[in-house]
Amino acid sequence: MRSLETVELTKAFGGNVVLDKTTVSFRHGKVNALIGPNGSGKTTFFNCVTGMIRPDSGRVLYGGADITRRAPHAIARAGIGRTFQLCRVFPRMTVLDNVLAAARPANLFRGARGRAEVDRARGWLTKLGIEHLAGAEARNLSWGQQKLLELAGVLMSEPETVLLDEPAGGVNPALLDRIGGLVRELNAEGRTFVIVEHNMDLVMSISDHIVVFDRGRPIAEGPPAAIRSDERVLGAYLGV
Numbered sequence: 001m002r003s004l005e006t007v008e009l010t011k012a013f014g015g016n017v018v019l020d021k022t023t024v025s026f027r028h029g030k031v032n033a034l035i036g037p038n039g040s041g042k043t044t045f046f047n048c049v050t051g052m053i054r055p056d057s058g059r060v061l062y063g064g065a066d067i068t069r070r071a072p073h074a075i076a077r078a079g080i081g082r083t084f085q086l087c088r089v090f091p092r093m094t095v096l097d098n099v100l101a102a103a104r105p106a107n108l109f110r111g112a113r114g115r116a117e118v119d120r121a122r123g124w125l126t127k128l129g130i131e132h133l134a135g136a137e138a139r140n141l142s143w144g145q146q147k148l149l150e151l152a153g154v155l156m157s158e159p160e161t162v163l164l165d166e167p168a169g170g171v172n173p174a175l176l177d178r179i180g181g182l183v184r185e186l187n188a189e190g191r192t193f194v195i196v197e198h199n200m201d202l203v204m205s206i207s208d209h210i211v212v213f214d215r216g217r218p219i220a221e222g223p224p225a226a227i228r229s230d231e232r233v234l235g236a237y238l239g240v
């Protein structure tokens with residue numbers, strides 16, 4: 001089965017064509033990476049796939065079903081979760097409350113949460129190694145810890161496919177290793193990943209399949225070893 005694919009997906013902002021009939025598919029059950037130079041349309045691609053912005057034309061298919069232009073919550077319900085480049089957490093809420101609120105906005109009001117949900121939230125915090133911070137306000141966490149917190153919130157919805165937008169951006173090397181390890185672990189448990197990332201060491205070490213964008217189009221795809229030596233990729237990145 002193909003997990004996530006797009007067919008001639010197109011999006012322009014004014015005259016700036018950011019996604020240009022982008023046809024691409026990601027591997028179900030694998031760790032996929034989406035890489036490309038700054039401005040090549042990676043985040044816009046995520047935004048179109050998750051319903052945050054409307055593509056001008058083309059289709060988004062998930063497990064064969066057409067999810068183009070569905071609302072973000074409907075796409076999340078279909079099994080696709082995502083994190084954001086600029087990490088979305090509530091800074092003055094505790095870590096635990098953040099995770100609960102991510103699962104269900106009603107949890108923003110205390111008392112609306114069940115015991116089972118709290119246990120599940122703590123379970124994710126433990127898995128991600130930040131359980132000891134459950135009672136801390138999110139704003140007191142390091143940037144990398146906030147990214148783990150955001151991921152815990154996404155995992156509360158039990159997504160089958162997780163889109164990560166620059167998980168390593170601004171994260172210290174120790175946490176970087178943990179994030180890489182977690183991706184592999186969650187993948188081994190059956191989750192598909194699509195990861196936008198500039199840290200090539202991380203991309204090369206955790207990906208099964210890499211898609212390279214240049215100006216909103218895939219110019220190469222394949223396993224890390226093939227991408228590393230692909231001349232089109234070197235050209236797009238280094239201008240050679």
Ligand SMILES: Nc1ncnc2c1ncn2[C@@H]1O[C@H](COP(=O)(O)OP(=O)(O)OP(=O)(O)O)[C@@H](O)[C@H]1O
Nearest residue numbers: 013016018036037038039040041042043044045085
């Ligand atoms: N809401 C918007 N309105 C206007 N232009 C936008 C908008 N969102 C993105 N763009 C433009 O689309 C282009 C692609 O941006 P996008 O963020 O998708 O690229 P990217 O590959 O994710 O870049 P980076 O690696 O730097 O995060 C850029 O030229 C950007 O200025």
